[in-house]
Amino acid sequence: MYDLAIIGAGPGGYEAAAYAAKLGRKVVLFEKAALGGTCLNVGCIPTKTLLRSARALSDCREAGQYGVTTASPSLDMKAVQARKRQVVSTLGKGVAAMLKGAGVEVVQAEARLAGRGAVEAAGSRIEARNILVATGSVPAAPPIPGLRESKAVVDSTGILECEEIPASLVIIGAGVIGLEFACFFAELGTAVTMVEMLDRIAPVLDEEIAKRLQSEMKKKKVSIQLSCKVTRIDGGTVHYTDASGQAQQVAGTLVLNATGRQPVTRGVGLEDVGVVVERRGIRVDASGRTNVPGVWACGDCTGRLLLAHSATREGMVAVNSMFGKPDRMRFSAVPSVIYTHPEVAQVGATEAELKQQGTAYRKVVLPMAIAGRFLVEEAGRSGTVKVLVSERHGQVLGVHMIGGCCGEFIAAAAAMVELELCVDDVREIVFPHPTVSEALREGVLHAF
Ligand code: NAI
Numbered sequence: 001m002y003d004l005a006i007i008g009a010g011p012g013g014y015e016a017a018a019y020a021a022k023l024g025r026k027v028v029l030f031e032k033a034a035l036g037g038t039c040l041n042v043g044c045i046p047t048k049t050l051l052r053s054a055r056a057l058s059d060c061r062e063a064g065q066y067g068v069t070t071a072s073p074s075l076d077m078k079a080v081q082a083r084k085r086q087v088v089s090t091l092g093k094g095v096a097a098m099l100k101g102a103g104v105e106v107v108q109a110e111a112r113l114a115g116r117g118a119v120e121a122a123g124s125r126i127e128a129r130n131i132l133v134a135t136g137s138v139p140a141a142p143p144i145p146g147l148r149e150s151k152a153v154v155d156s157t158g159i160l161e162c163e164e165i166p167a168s169l170v171i172i173g174a175g176v177i178g179l180e181f182a183c184f185f186a187e188l189g190t191a192v193t194m195v196e197m198l199d200r201i202a203p204v205l206d207e208e209i210a211k212r213l214q215s216e217m218k219k220k221k222v223s224i225q226l227s228c229k230v231t232r233i234d235g236g237t238v239h240y241t242d243a244s245g246q247a248q249q250v251a252g253t254l255v256l257n258a259t260g261r262q263p264v265t266r267g268v269g270l271e272d273v274g275v276v277v278e279r280r281g282i283r284v285d286a287s288g289r290t291n292v293p294g295v296w297a298c299g300d301c302t303g304r305l306l307l308a309h310s311a312t313r314e315g316m317v318a319v320n321s322m323f324g325k326p327d328r329m330r331f332s333a334v335p336s337v338i339y340t341h342p343e344v345a346q347v348g349a350t351e352a353e354l355k356q357q358g359t360a361y362r363k364v365v366l367p368m369a370i371a372g373r374f375l376v377e378e379a380g381r382s383g384t385v386k387v388l389v390s391e392r393h394g395q396v397l398g399v400h401m402i403g404g405c406c407g408e409f410i411a412a413a414a415a416m417v418e419l420e421l422c423v424d425d426v427r428e429i430v431f432p433h434p435t436v437s438e439a440l441r442e443g444v445l446h447a448f
Pocket of ligand 1: 198
């Protein structure tokens with residue numbers, strides 16, 4: 001009898017497995033594909049590796065600003081892909097070693113719930129006091145005629161295998177995935193067009209920061225078509241109705257479907273044991289408990305926040321809760337980063353959310369260049385820090401940034417939001433100088 005059986009070895013499942021094993025629990029982890037899940041194999045890590053190569057190319061092109069001369073730089077896509085595979089392989093081995101070190105039993109097989117307290121995989125059945133479902137998500141395919149049939153259409157997994165730079169790319173959906181790939185390919189010289197049904201890009205972002213990101217994408221010559229409804233796809237041609245109701249079309253060597261992801265909830269036996277699955281994913285409470293005693297879920301399959309680091313924390317919360325240590329997930333303090341160039345990072349409430357809640361707030365918007373290091377590191381580039389604090393106590397409610405390496409210090413802002421710090425508390429925190437993070441400090445301190 002195991003204390004815990006986990007289905008899915010992504011950042012939700014494998015981190016929870018290692019954590020529970022280190023607490024002395026007997027843990028078995030099932031994975032049908034490669035350890036590391038979407039994030040490591042076909043998501044965060046490979047995408048960021050590609051983006052790093054594009055940044056190296058841009059840095060070479062802009063090196064003149066730093067007094068460095070480079071002869072016409074170019075990018076070898078095959079070498080870029082080889083590096084991507086190397087990084088993924090190294091990290092995959094790291095996950096395997098970490099699980100082994102923690103004492104987790106790993107079973108490489110597809111698993112499903114087989115009645116209360118039981119899991120079936122590769123013809124065997126095991127029993128466990130607790131089962132954590134961490135099956136992740138897959139790219140969604142909206143019912144657009146031609147989307148599934150056209151060979152020119154790829155999803156975020158397919159496009160990662162691109163061995164040649166496409167002359168043109170049409171991206172359906174200007175969300176996180178669409179924007180990161182738009183940035184990558186535009187920097188490589190591909191003509192990129194984005195077709196988005198909403199009247200703005202990146203609906204998860206604070207609107208002011210989203211507008212700044214939109215103008216940065218325009219600087220890269222990415223064409224962004226908003227309020228457009230895709231009607232059909234014919235080969236590489238995307239037909240759509242524009243904001244004024246006119247029929248339009250745009251053709252690409254490749255078409256990327258980046259319209260969202262859907263939770264993996266089928267084929268896991270959830271319905272057999274009576275676990276409630278809603279449209280967005282498995283229904284869980286703040287501790288990751290499903291409606292069936294002993295069955296827990298974390299990460300993308302719950303459809304709450306589709307972020308690797310959220311899945312990891314959700315998994316830990318579930319482990320703590322199942323073994324008697326009360327814990328709960330606070331989604332309001334989960335930071336997120338979009339790894340475009342420049343990158344975007346945010347945590348906490350957006351201005352629109354505060355307005356909707358009727359919360360009185362103060363807003364500070366500062367150029368990142370207020371921090372000397374930004375001018376040193378980011379010649380000719382711009383960056384912005386936006387801070388939202390409560391009018392009543394000066395509590396930090398939201399931080400939204402675009403520019404430089406803001407994803408590297410959003411964790412400081414996340415700590416402020418999670419710990420409910422006020423402006424006077426932040427005044428006592430020493431930020432290293434010179435770093436771009438000082439722009440965050442200035443943003444908070446300017447509020448009062
Ligand atoms: P998303 O939800 O961020 O964006 C999808 C976009 O497609 C939306 O703007 C939506 O309005 C648009 N759309 C949907 N149907 C459409 C249609 N028929 N025609 C035109 N536009 C349409 O989803 P995305 O970008 O696919 O990412 C999936 C998930 O993965 C997100 O939850 C995201 O947070 C996560 N992710 C996070 C990353 C990060 O943290 N850096 C990187 C990549 C993905």
